Amino acid sequence: MKTLTDAWDWLADSAHWAGDDGIWHRLTQHLVLTVVCLLISCLIALPVALVLGHLGKGGALAVNISNVGRAVPTFAVLVLLLLTPLGKWGEGPTVVALVLFAVPPLLTNAYVGMRGVDRGVVQAARGMGMTGRQMLWRVEAPLALPLIMSGVRIAAVQLVATATIAALAGGGGLGRIITAGFNLASTPQVVAGAVLVAVFALLVEGVFEAAERLAPGWARKAGKG
Amino acid sequence: MTAPPDDCLARNEWICGEYLSTRREILVDAVLQHLELTALSVLIALVIALPLAVLARRWGLAAGPVLALTTVLYTIPSLAMFSLLLPVYGLSSTLVVAGLVLYSLTLLVRNILAGLRAVPEETRQAARGMGYGPIRLLLTVELPLALPAAMAGLRIATVSAVSLATVGAIVGFGGLGNLIYAGMNTYFKAQVLTASVLCVIIAVLADLLLLGVQRLLTPWTRAARG
Numbered sequence: 001m002k003t004l005t006d007a008w009d010w011l012a013d014s015a016h017w018a019g020d021d022g023i024w025h026r027l028t029q030h031l032v033l034t035v036v037c038l039l040i041s042c043l044i045a046l047p048v049a050l051v052l053g054h055l056g057k058g059g060a061l062a063v064n065i066s067n068v069g070r071a072v073p074t075f076a077v078l079v080l081l082l083l084t085p086l087g088k089w090g091e092g093p094t095v096v097a098l099v100l101f102a103v104p105p106l107l108t109n110a111y112v113g114m115r116g117v118d119r120g121v122v123q124a125a126r127g128m129g130m131t132g133r134q135m136l137w138r139v140e141a142p143l144a145l146p147l148i149m150s151g152v153r154i155a156a157v158q159l160v161a162t163a164t165i166a167a168l169a170g171g172g173g174l175g176r177i178i179t180a181g182f183n184l185a186s187t188p189q190v191v192a193g194a195v196l197v198a199v200f201a202l203l204v205e206g207v208f209e210a211a212e213r214l215a216p217g218w219a220r221k222a223g224k225g
Numbered sequence: 226m227t228a229p230p231d232d233c234l235a236r237n238e239w240i241c242g243e244y245l246s247t248r249r250e251i252l253v254d255a256v257l258q259h260l261e262l263t264a265l266s267v268l269i270a271l272v273i274a275l276p277l278a279v280l281a282r283r284w285g286l287a288a289g290p291v292l293a294l295t296t297v298l299y300t301i302p303s304l305a306m307f308s309l310l311l312p313v314y315g316l317s318s319t320l321v322v323a324g325l326v327l328y329s330l331t332l333l334v335r336n337i338l339a340g341l342r343a344v345p346e347e348t349r350q351a352a353r354g355m356g357y358g359p360i361r362l363l364l365t366v367e368l369p370l371a372l373p374a375a376m377a378g379l380r381i382a383t384v385s386a387v388s389l390a391t392v393g394a395i396v397g398f399g400g401l402g403n404l405i406y407a408g409m410n411t412y413f414k415a416q417v418l419t420a421s422v423l424c425v426i427i428a429v430l431a432d433l434l435l436l437g438v439q440r441l442l443t444p445w446t447r448a449a450r451g
Binding site for chain 1: 296300301302303306308309312384385388389391392395396405406408414417418420421424425428429432
């Protein structure tokens with residue numbers, strides 16, 4: 001209990017919120033890293049997954065890439081990138097590592113969603129004279145939306161976690177408060193930083209949960225409501 | 226004065242045979258610590274997850290809170306999880322094991338519960354009609370049928386634990402993660418690459434081992450396919 005009140009005192013100290021090592025700055029860094037990398041990952045993964053899913057090709061790759069992503073330690077990739085020439089580019093290694101770990105869940109979920117669309121519906125669309133492009137945009141993509149969004153959600157949570165570990169390899173973000181706490185041997189600061197990261201991660205998850213609840217019925221996951 | 230040795234260690238190359246032969250002991254120790262952390266945490270998680278999943282299946286009211294709690298635990302980033310446990314366990318290997326248990330728990334509970342829920346109602350009614358009591362039904366019908374889903378969860382949990390254990394380097398108990406962390410601070414390329422590759426090899430081998438166990442435990446799934 002003592003540690004919790006100490007951590008609270010640490011958070012309540014306004015000096016810890018200001019400046020380059022302050023909470024506000026680290027929070028903004030974390031948010032920007034997460035949002036920017038989520039956008040980059042979506043731009044890379046979703047077109048590929050939608051096209052592959054539409055054509056029904058490359059399934060083994062799209063599904064297995066998630067398993068490969070899980071087996072490779074985030075921390076190892078961060079450090080490996082840091083030691084390459086890329087390491088000189090400030091947040092470069094962090095951004096690359098974040099994108100690398102956000103792409104697999106996006107790819108797998110979007111692909112599975114596209115292939116999961118009722119074949120009868122797709123054939124009906126074809127029978128109505130839709131072109132491949134029209135089928136992709138007006139039939140398959142909307143019906144695959146729940147799974148695509150669940151991929152985006154998993155990727156976002158993964159991004160928040162990876163951005164935290166990036167602090168171990170010198171990257172910015174809320175994780176820096178934790179690593180700085182370890183260096184100062186200050187348990188209150190470590191715990192306070194951890195609480196901030198946990199709350200941030202849960203908020204991100206909460207935003208997606210709320211978006212899913214507010215979405216129209218057809219865009220929700222089947223069997224959940 | 227002797228000239229400095231001109232080997233791959235001195236040139237700080239990524240791939241270095243000298244490193245493997247001169248640091249064999251350090252590598253073996255790190256691998257053993259890594260295996261110990263992973264195996265211990267997955268086993269503890271399995272022992273806790275099984276009753277939780279059975280409870281959630283039997284007593285519908287418990288399912289909601291159990292799943293919500295495990296989702297919250299899984300959302301918390303690993304570095305924060307280890308840090309939150311710091312006041313409880315201090316700088317120890319117990320801290321890393323506890324953190325890994327919490328993650329594995331989530332994956333195992335979800336998968337075992339999904340497996341139990343997927344047992345067809347007809348099958349259970351047939352077992353009941355043959356005079357099976359609730360315990361016998363659970364042990365001889367429901368759990369074996371839930372085994373493929375449970376094993377899938379166990380494989381994911383194990384692979385994730387191998388990868389997440391590296392973050393334990395923050396408290397000095399990360400197995401191969403320690404070597405990666407130290408290698409980062411000293412810019413030692415061969416050490417970082419070797420430790421990273423070993424991590425992936427351990428994860429793949431553990432996955433294959435569990436796949437083999439799954440095949441042995443569920444011979445009926447193969448018979449149905451063949």
